Structures are given as C-alpha cells and as structure tokens.
C-alpha cells in the first residue's frame with residue numbers, strides 16, 4: 177500500500193512531543209465521534225492530538241499505571257477544544273494495567289475504533305531519580321511504573337536465586353554476560369543489600385568491560401530489571417492475546433473492538449516488536465486484518481535530530497476487518 181499523505185493538523189506541546197506523532201495520527205486516521213483506547217496515556221500527547229480529531233462526540237479512554245502521568249494526560253486531553261470543537265471529547269482516565277483494558281471496555285459496552293500502545297516509560301519517569309529507572313541518576317532501586325506495584329527491582333536483585341536473576345538479565349536484557357553479572361550481584365548482596373541505582377550500576381560495570389563507542393555496561397541489566405519489575409512482556413502478551421481473540425469475533429456480543437478498528441503499537445526494542453509483529457502477521461494471514469502501512473514505521477530525519485528517544489521507536493499499525501473472515 178503506498179504511504180498515505182499526511183493530512184491532519186497535529187497539536188504540539190513544546191514541553192512534550194511524543195514519538196511518531198504525525199505518523200500515529202495519520203495511520204490511526206481518527207474520525208469525529210470515534211472512540212480511542214490509549215493503553216499508555218503517558219503525558220497525553222498522542223491522545224490529545226487524536227482528541228482534536230474525534231471532537232466532542234468522541235471518547236478517549238486513557239490507561240496508565242502511573243497516577244502522575246495519568247492525571248497530566250487527562251488534563252491535557254480535556255483541554256483540547258477549538259472554535260469548531262467547543263467541548264472536549266468524553267474522557268475516562270483509568271489507573272490500571274493495559275492488559276485489563278479489554279475487560280474494562282467489554283464490561284461497559286465500550287468498543288474501540290482505535291487502540292494505541294506506546295510502550296515503556298516516559299521522560300519524566302526516567303528523569304526522576306526517586307523512581308530508580310536510570311543508571312545515570314543515583315536513587316533507590318525501585319523501577320516500578322506503578323508506585324504501588326507489588327515488587328521493586330531492589331527486591332528482585334536482593335532475593336532472587338542466582339539462576340533466576342541470570343535468566344532475567346539474559347532474557348530481558350539480551351546480555352551475554354548475564355551469568356557473571358548474577359554471580360557478582362549475589363556475592364555483593366551477601367555483604368550488603370543492593371539498594372541504590374548507582375551501586376547496582378557500579379557492580380554491573382565492574383563485570384561488563386566498556387569498549388570505546390559502545391553503550392554503558394549497565395544499560396542491558398537495567399532494561400532487564402525494569403521489564404521484570406513491571407512484567408512488561410506479560411502485559412504486552414496479554415493485550416496482544418485480547419486483540420487476537422477479538423479479531424476473530426468483531427461485532428460479537430461484548431467485543432471490545434469495533435469492526436474496522438485500527439491498532440497501533442510503538443515498541444522500543446526487539447523483545448517488544450517481535451510479539452507485535454507475530455500477532456499482527458497472524459491476524460493478517462487469517463484474514464482478520466490488513467496492514468495499514470507495510471513493515472515498520474520509523475522516525476524521519478527531523479524527528480531523529482530533535483528527539484533521541486525516537487531512534488529506536490518502531491510503529492506497526494493494522495486495521496481489523498469488518499467482522500467476518502474470508503469464507504465465513
């Protein structure tokens with residue numbers, strides 16, 4: 177399918193421009209009166225741009241685990257009005273895991289015309305040393321996106337058996353020195369619990385030699401622990417499973433996705449992109465969906481120059497069918 181021309185005005189907040197904003201709006205193609213489920217509301221940048229298109233008859237359901245981000249997103253989306261759209265769209269702000277979005281919508285008879293997930297974390301979360309998400313900032317070893325989440329990264333690092341710790345670092349960090357790092361962490365924690373980001377980073381760096389021009393030696397281990405702490409792959413698999421099931425029964429009783437629903441997912445590493453690609457390809461092969469843009473959409477030169485986080489962003493978008501698989 178040839179690339180669709182960009183045809184929509186996009187609102188910018190100079191303090192926060194989300195990744196692939198124009199591409200998301202173009203490819204989700206919102207229409208007045210439609211319903212968006214934004215699985216990862218963050219600071220509300222994508223949702224606000226879409227809110228401007230769906231108008232006062234539309235509805236935006238915002239999910240986020242982080243109450244601070246969710247509040248900012250809700251305020252931002254509610255403030256989207258224009259001379260043509262004197263009222264904001266209907267907004268539901270839900271502080272919960274997006275894996276539970278399908279159940280939330282199904283119970284309320286809400287059917288999404290668009291589903292968006294912009295995975296991972298936002299800049300204010302990683303910039304806040306108190307969240308413990310960055311190896312560049314000294315802080316408590318927390319890493320929870322949901323401040324009331326069941327387990328911190330510190331608890332994982334200080335209590336997991338060495339083999340489990342190594343498995344996490346290997347699987348979610350794709351770190352080939354995982355066994356060595358886990359062994360060092362277990363030795364260090366027996367002397368004193370590892371409770372801060374800077375101590376964790378120093379221990380990991382002592383095992384991972386830094387080559388000139390390569391990433392910080394702590395990068396992969398921090399990514400792995402963040403993913404494990406927040407069960408990020410589990411949540412994504414849960415969402416994809418619900419999309420797959422809905423794809424086969426669009427229009428059915430209690431189905432949370434409307435016929436023709438567009439689903440866009442932005443991932444930042446291959447552990448996220450692989451299951452998205454697999455899920456979308458299967459839906460297309462089974463005749464339940466079509467790709468809106470072939471392959472992945474990545475940032476253009478302008479965005480790459482202004483937003484370093486966009487470097488690894490990959491957007492995939494499908495449009496689900498109108499209810500029946502071929503031959504049905």
Ligand SMILES: C[S@@+](CC[C@H](N)C(=O)[O-])C[C@H]1O[C@@H](n2cnc3c(N)ncnc32)[C@H](O)[C@@H]1O
Pocket residue numbers: 194215216217218219220221222223239240241242245272273274275294295296297298321408411
């Ligand atoms: C990259 S930010 C989203 C930015 C957003 N698209 C915007 O325009 O501002 C990701 C957000 O997803 C949230 N998040 C991550 N995993 C989540 C999950 N499983 N359920 C709900 N929210 C989640 C994070 O707390 C964060 O606020």
